[in-house]
Amino acid sequence: AQSVSQHNHHVILSEAASLELGCNYSYGGTVNLFWYVQYPGQHLQLLLKYFSGDPLVKGIKGFEAEFIKSKFSFNLRKPSVQWSDTAEYFCAVNYGGSQGNLIFGKGTKLSVKP
Amino acid sequence: NAGVTQTPKFQVLKTGQSMTLQCAQDMNHEYMSWYRQDPGMGLRLIHYSVGAGITDQGEVPNGYNVSRSTTEDFPLRLLSAAPSQTSVYFCASSYWARNTGELFFGEGSRLTVL
Numbered sequence: 001a002q003s004v005s006q007h008n009h010h011v012i013l014s015e016a017a018s019l020e021l022g023c024n025y026s027y028g029g030t031v032n033l034f035w036y037v038q039y040p041g042q043h044l045q046l047l048l049k050y051f052s053g054d055p056l057v058k059g060i061k062g063f064e065a066e067f068i069k070s071k072f073s074f075n076l077r078k079p080s081v082q083w084s085d086t087a088e089y090f091c092a093v094n095y096g097g098s099q100g101n102l103i104f105g106k107g108t109k110l111s112v113k114p
Numbered sequence: 115n116a117g118v119t120q121t122p123k124f125q126v127l128k129t130g131q132s133m134t135l136q137c138a139q140d141m142n143h144e145y146m147s148w149y150r151q152d153p154g155m156g157l158r159l160i161h162y163s164v165g166a167g168i169t170d171q172g173e174v175p176n177g178y179n180v181s182r183s184t185t186e187d188f189p190l191r192l193l194s195a196a197p198s199q200t201s202v203y204f205c206a207s208s209y210w211a212r213n214t215g216e217l218f219f220g221e222g223s224r225l226t227v228l
Contacts, residue, residue, distance in 0.1 A: 009154070034216065043204060043219040044157075090156060101147065101172065102206075102217055106156035 002027050002095050006105035013081050014113050021076040021108050023091030032094040033074040034102070035065055039087045047089070050074065061085070083114045116140050120205050120220035127195040127227045135190040135223050137205030145208045146188035147217070150174065150201040157204065163188055195227045 007022035025031060035047040048059025055067040065076045074091060091105040121136045139146065147162035149172075159172030163182040177199060179191040188207075192199060202224050206217040 006156075032216075043221045044206075044217075045219075046216060049216060101159055101162060103159075104149075104157040106154060 002093070002103055004091055004093050004103050004105040006089075006091050006108050008108045009106070010109045010111070012111045012113065015083055016080050017112075019076070019078040019081050019085075019110070021089055021091075021110070023074045023076065023105060025072050025074070025091075025093045025095075027072075027093075027095050029095065033065075033067060034092040034094070035059065035063070035074075035076050036090045036092060036104075037087050038090065038107075044090065047076070081110070081112050083112045086110060086112045118205055118207055118218050118220035120203075120223050122223060123221065124224050125226070127192075127225065129196060129227060131195050132191070132193050133195065133225075134192075135203055135205075135225070137188045137190065137220060138186050139188075139205075139207040139218070140186065141207065141218065142185060143207035143209055143218070144185070146182065147172070147206050148178070148180065148188070148190045149204045149206060151204060151222075152201050160190065160203075192225075195225075197227045199225065200227045201225060 003026045005024045033050040036044040037047045038044045048057050050057045050067045058064045063078050067074050088107045088109045090107045092102045094102050118139045144165050148160040149157040151157050158174045160178050161180040163169045166182050169180050202222050204222050205220040208217050
């Protein structure tokens with residue numbers, strides 16, 4: 001079955017630390033890849049997305065993600081986190097390109113200590 | 115610029131009661147969907163629709179009904195609420211004909227079933 005795995009359930013960092021959140025998906029065909037962020041008490045917002053082209057994708061608020069097709073991975077990175085990055089982060093995959101539903105990982109909660 | 119609007123934001127039900135969660139979007143999106151979010155489970159797809167008059171089941175459809183009589187509205191019905199349906203529900207929409215999987219989310223409806 002198609003699935004999305006996020007390796008970390010809860011990550012705790014101090015401000016200015018670097019962040020990398022892992023995401024792997026299970027299908028080897030055409031995929032569209034996303035990272036969504038959910039700030040406390042809010043709805044999900046798109047952080048960044050990959051459809052095709054340059055596998056290094058830059059998103060909002062200094063986040064970036066790298067698509068590595070051979071590893072079925074789409075890890076999220078940020079060189080220096082801020083307290084305001086405290087949120088839950090969801091990796092999501094749209095299998096089959098232009099059709100198909102979005103499948104979400106279980107999420108990684110990020111807590112940034114000031 | 116309303117986007118995706120969900121009502122109510124909060125609801126408490128007793129076991130066996132019925133209710134409808136409302137969802138409306140003003141972006142002329144063909145695709146609409148309902149997810150539930152539970153701690154440690156991420157977002158799981160309940161039902162989705164690719165256009166007026168067309169609905170289909172997602173990963174966890176049991177206990178829920180949907181209909182899509184207009185492009186704008188996609189209500190979710192709980193016919194006989196159970197404590198297992200205590201969750202946060204998100205409605206999301208996107209373009210389907212040129213769907214790249216990017217979803218626009220409502221602000222969520224928190225449902226408690228006693």
